[in-house]
Amino acid sequence: MDFDELYQEIILDHSKRPRNSGVLPPPATRGSGFNPACGDEVTVFVLQSPEGKIETISFQAQACAICTASTSLMTLQVKGTTSKQALALQRHFIDFLTKDGPSDGLGHLRALAGVKKFPQRLKCATLGWHALETALKAGE
Amino acid sequence: MTVPTLAERFRADFPILDQTVNSYPLIYLDNAASTQRPVSVINEIDRYYREDHANVHRGLHALSTRATTLYENARQRVADYLNAEHAESIIFTRGTTESINLVAASWAGNELRPGDGILLTEMEHHANLIPWQMVAKRVGAKLHFLPVNGDQGEIDWSQLDAILTNNPVRLVALTHISNSLGRINPVADVCRTARKHGAVTLVDAAQSAGHMPLDVRAIDCDFLAFSGHKCCGPTGIGVLYGRKSLLDEMMPYQTGGEMIVSVTFEGAEWKPAPHRFEAGTPHIAGAIGLATALDYLERIGRSAIQENDHHFGQAAATRLREIPNLRVFGPAGDRAGIASFQLGNIHAHDLVAFADQKGIALRGGHHCNQPLIRKLGLRATARASFYLYNTEAELDRLIDVLRAASKYFGD
Numbered sequence: 016m017d018f019d020e021l022y023q024e025i026i027l028d029h030s031k032r033p034r035n036s037g038v039l040p041p042p043a044t045r046g047s048g049f050n051p052a053c054g055d056e057v058t059v060f061v062l063q064s065p066e067g068k069i070e071t072i073s074f075q076a077q078a079c080a081i082c083t084a085s086t087s088l089m090t091l092q093v094k095g096t097t098s099k100q101a102l103a104l105q106r107h108f109i110d111f112l113t114k115d116g117p118s119d120g121l122g123h124l125r126a127l128a129g130v131k132k133f134p135q136r137l138k139c140a141t142l143g144w145h146a147l148e149t150a151l152k153a154g155e
Numbered sequence: 156m157t158v159p160t161l162a163e164r165f166r167a168d169f170p171i172l173d174q175t176v177n178s179y180p181l182i183y184l185d186n187a188a189s190t191q192r193p194v195s196v197i198n199e200i201d202r203y204y205r206e207d208h209a210n211v212h213r214g215l216h217a218l219s220t221r222a223t224t225l226y227e228n229a230r231q232r233v234a235d236y237l238n239a240e241h242a243e244s245i246i247f248t249r250g251t252t253e254s255i256n257l258v259a260a261s262w263a264g265n266e267l268r269p270g271d272g273i274l275l276t277e278m279e280h281h282a283n284l285i286p287w288q289m290v291a292k293r294v295g296a297k298l299h300f301l302p303v304n305g306d307q308g309e310i311d312w313s314q315l316d317a318i319l320t321n322n323p324v325r326l327v328a329l330t331h332i333s334n335s336l337g338r339i340n341p342v343a344d345v346c347r348t349a350r351k352h353g354a355v356t357l358v359d360a361a362q363s364a365g366h367m368p369l370d371v372r373a374i375d376c377d378f379l380a381f382s383g384h385k386c387c388g389p390t391g392i393g394v395l396y397g398r399k400s401l402l403d404e405m406m407p408y409q410t411g412g413e414m415i416v417s418v419t420f421e422g423a424e425w426k427p428a429p430h431r432f433e434a435g436t437p438h439i440a441g442a443i444g445l446a447t448a449l450d451y452l453e454r455i456g457r458s459a460i461q462e463n464d465h466h467f468g469q470a471a472a473t474r475l476r477e478i479p480n481l482r483v484f485g486p487a488g489d490r491a492g493i494a495s496f497q498l499g500n501i502h503a504h505d506l507v508a509f510a511d512q513k514g515i516a517l518r519g520g521h522h523c524n525q526p527l528i529r530k531l532g533l534r535a536t537a538r539a540s541f542y543l544y545n546t547e548a549e550l551d552r553l554i555d556v557l558r559a560a561s562k563y564f565g566d
Contacts, residue, residue: 018177018512022505027564030505053504054521054534077534079502080564139504 021129030080035090046149086143179514187540229446250393254380259286269295272324277303308336332362336485337493388448392441402428464492467541492541503535
């Protein structure tokens with residue numbers, strides 16, 4: 016059933032118990048994403064090493080299950096990578112959802128495949144990723 | 156408890172309702188966003204395009220004469236529906252939003268001076284908020300708000316007189332029925348108090364026009380706005396009622412064809428209202444469809460629709476409150492057929508997606524009431540809104556599905 020594909024067990028789990036939830040003080044940088052259609056807001060905090068590696072990451076969300084879970088899964092996936100790798104993963108993930116791009120290398124993010132059948136939820140799945148991009152750019 | 160509802164007699168008039176969505180019978184509970192159309196409206200629009208269409212007011216041939224007669228009869232139909240004294244008080248617009256923007260541009264934009272006040276409530280739809288923010292910025296006027304308090308969305312109307320005494324308020328604009336709270340405001344009392352202080356009044360009747368008797372002479376407002384698509388009519392057509400003495404003094408909103416008496420290369424002279432405010436070819440089929448919709452509502456009886464609405468509004472609020480961890484917004488007692496709610500920690504979009512999977516159309520979001528929803532400490536609520544074709548069985552099903560959603564998303 017399509018609906019259970021959208022709200023897979025892992026999505027429900029991460030929405031109820033988001034990982035890396037919280038605020039990081041400066042020098043961590045922050046980026047926010049806002050969805051005017053629903054009022055959802057996500058803020059991502061990243062602390063980068065001088066070499067551009069994401070050492071710590073956290074987020075705060077007032078958002079739906081899809082958005083919260085996507086951001087939570089994102090934090091697990093990009094922690095320890097470089098900012099360049101994280102942005103490449105972002106493009107890869109968005110291509111996967113919007114252009115039927117390949118799923119290899121996406122790990123648990125593949126659980127968000129259900130969004131493809133619910134295009135009105137695409138913004139939910141990508142909001143945290145746009146916030147990540149802003150946070151990383153603020154740290155450059 | 157069995158309550159005879161209008162649906163038993165009228166539901167069959169709405170062909171769109173007879174379908175399945177995601178393999179379940181459609182339950183349409185998004186009527187505050189847009190109602191559905193009865194077959195009489197659909198047929199009349201079809202008939203008009205097949206038999207009578209031409210441009211209005213300018214042709215001398217048979218079709219143009221017929222189209223003009225139908226269009227102007229539609230104006231009279233709206234005037235009668237609102238108990239307006241003059242058909243010239245009825246301006247056809249694209250909808251409530253354009254009606255309010257017209258008043259903001261043509262009346263407020265020219266009449267208000269720096270320091271003048273505009274009084275609104277905190278429960279206004281963005282359409283009755285942002286046009287006033289824009290005009291206030293442009294002319295240097297000041298916005299005042301009547302606070303809305305608590306989950307019930309109460310307004311302390313006793314403050315009104317003091318606000319109007321202590322501030323140079325020139326305009327009071329408020330909604331008749333809140334689209335997110337279902338609260339019904341005492342617009343006639345407000346207009347009387349405003350008039351006493353010399354303020355002009357505007358009533359946003361988007362949620363009331365198709366739902367209850369509406370009499371502009373009894374309310375004694377200066378302006379009243381509503382949309383066709385929220386009262387069984389077509390989209391893209393709406394109404395601005397204006398007091399004739401004000402309309403005659405107002406500058407045009409848009410300019411172009413149809414609205415002039417004479418034009419030279421240097422200037423133009425405007426037609427009187429309403430044509431002064433209807434530049435270009437109007438939405439003729441929309442106006443005719445709207446008139447047919449108003450005929451339909453009058454045949455059912457607006458008091459009967461109001462009673463039916465209030466029954467569903469109150470029954471829904473009562474039944475919703477029986478669900479654990481569910482917070483209902485809006486008045487505890489009498490309310491329109493609108494119930495907004497928050498179920499536990501479940502985000503409105505997740506809830507609406509769940510309901511949709513069961514064939515139920517709900518609205519989830521800020522309902523174009525962002526400041527109010529924020530004041531309630533939320534970003535979004537879910538909303539069920541009822542109309543004359545909804546049934547008790549549909550309400551039962553809504554409650555069952557919400558209980559199931561609570562289990563699905565709950566811990």
